[in-house]
Amino acid sequence: MEAPERNADVASGPPAQQDADQKRSNRLHAMAGGDGQYSYDQNSTYQRQLFETARPLLTAALSRYQIPDQSMLHVADLGCSTGKNSVYQTGVLLSCLKAAGKLSPDTEIMVSFSDLPDNDFNLLLKRASEARQSDQAPTFLAAAVPGSFYEALFPKNWLHMVTCNTSLHWMSRVPLESERPRWNPGTIWYSRSQHQHVKDAYQKQGLKDLSDFLHYRGRELVPGGFLWMYIPGPGSRKELPQAGYEGNTWIDIIDDAWRDLVCEGVLDPESLDTFNMPVYYPSVKEIAALVESAGCYTIDTLQYVESELSPDLRATTEQEREKAGVKQADLVWAVVKSLVTGALGSEKAERLFERMQRNAVPNLESYLTPKMYTCVALIRK
Numbered sequence: 567m568e569a570p571e572r573n574a575d576v577a578s579g580p581p582a583q584q585d586a587d588q589k590r591s592n593r594l595h596a597m598a599g600g601d602g603q604y605s606y607d608q609n610s611t612y613q614r615q616l617f618e619t620a621r622p623l624l625t626a627a628l629s630r631y632q633i634p635d636q637s638m639l640h641v642a643d644l645g646c647s648t649g650k651n652s653v654y655q656t657g658v659l660l661s662c663l664k665a666a667g668k669l670s671p672d673t674e675i676m677v678s679f680s681d682l683p684d685n686d687f688n689l690l691l692k693r694a695s696e697a698r699q700s701d702q703a704p705t706f707l708a709a710a711v712p713g714s715f716y717e718a719l720f721p722k723n724w725l726h727m728v729t730c731n732t733s734l735h736w737m738s739r740v741p742l743e744s745e746r747p748r749w750n751p752g753t754i755w756y757s758r759s760q761h762q763h764v765k766d767a768y769q770k771q772g773l774k775d776l777s778d779f780l781h782y783r784g785r786e787l788v789p790g791g792f793l794w795m796y797i798p799g800p801g802s803r804k805e806l807p808q809a810g811y812e813g814n815t816w817i818d819i820i821d822d823a824w825r826d827l828v829c830e831g832v833l834d835p836e837s838l839d840t841f842n843m844p845v846y847y848p849s850v851k852e853i854a855a856l857v858e859s860a861g862c863y864t865i866d867t868l869q870y871v872e873s874e875l876s877p878d879l880r881a882t883t884e885q886e887r888e889k890a891g892v893k894q895a896d897l898v899w900a901v902v903k904s905l906v907t908g909a910l911g912s913e914k915a916e917r918l919f920e921r922m923q924r925n926a927v928p929n930l931e932s933y934l935t936p937k938m939y940t941c942v943a944l945i946r947k
């Protein structure tokens with residue numbers, strides 16, 4: 567079945583005039599490459615733990631899932647980053663299918679790992695190759711596919727399974743209004759903005775992006791194909807009833823440090839007023855409406871789960887708090903280093919990072935409040 571036209575309000579295709587901005591943001595979003603001290607490879611335990619929290623729901627959805635064709639399985643993991651988590655998560659998915667008797671001994675498996683063009687695909691392919699040599703999961707052929715998941719990545723009717731873990735909160739771009747100088751003064755995000763138009767613009771862009779994602783995957787998945795998404799949700803359990811994101815988040819670690827350095831005269835106030843994080847956290851309700859309007863999926867799973875902290879962030883003693891605070895700042899830095907360095911230059915970006923590390927320890931509990939994430943498993947009609 568053809569993926570239907572999308573809701574015009576939130577879902578028209580990426581307009582041509584957005585291309586330049588899109589390209590610019592594509593350059594900036596990739597996680598820190600390599601396997602050094604501040605790389606995503608060495609600082610992605612938080613995201614790994616998120617996957618573990620969602621894993622029982624994924625396993626349950628897979629046990630209900632009927633693979634349309636046992637001779638060939640083409641899986642794509644979108645937003646794979648440099649591979650440590652992605653290769654592990656793909657291994658879990660394949661092992662699960664095997665254990666549930668869903669794969670025949672002859673099933674040929676191809677895994678496409680996809681991320682933005684600036685992603686460190688060398689490391690990714692090394693991690694994939696290491697996994698292929700181990701006998702822990704069914705063996706697979708691997709490919710790397712550079713591109714934005716808000717656009718077409720594969721031919722029509724090509725994929726059997728798509729996964730996308732902890733990536734769909736990244737928007738394709740900062741909303742249009744950001745082109746006006748100081749449109750969101752005093753903060754780097756919509757959560758702390760004083761202006762309703764800022765929150766509205768973020769919401770509109772975030773939902774448009776997610777709608778584009780559903781549209782293109784609807785085109786690329788075969789009928790009966792499986793789509794798994796694990797998406798950061800709007801806030802902690804107690805904040806959920808509110809509209810928008812009002813709680814503490816990893817972005818506040820950056821925002822707090824940036825404000826401190828502006829107050830101390832290290833950073834120009836304009837830098838704070840003009841930088842905006844291209845991140846939106848949709849609610850379950852918003853996701854349900856977009857799935858419905860995409861029209862080409864049936865819902866297997868759609869629910870919140872509460873995040874758990876990875877072991878390196880759990881702290882009781884003073885010494886553990888010190889370590890966990892520094893680790894928390896490192897984890898955030900591995901995600902935003904290229905984005906922030908692009909805005910501030912490397913010297914000032916380093917000052918910001920130092921301040922994030924310093925602030926993280928006294929604010930550990932509030933920065934690490936458990937958050938709600940949305941697990942979504944869909945079947946292509």
Ligand SMILES: C[S@@+](CC[C@H](N)C(=O)[O-])C[C@H]1O[C@@H](n2cnc3c(N)ncnc32)[C@H](O)[C@@H]1O
Binds near residue numbers: 614651736
């Ligand atoms: C927090 S990482 C998650 C990586 C991995 N899935 C995991 O669970 O650890 C988010 C990833 O999404 C990627 N990403 C962000 N926007 C994207 C886009 N428009 N298209 C493809 N990948 C994107 C980033 O480059 C990054 O690698």
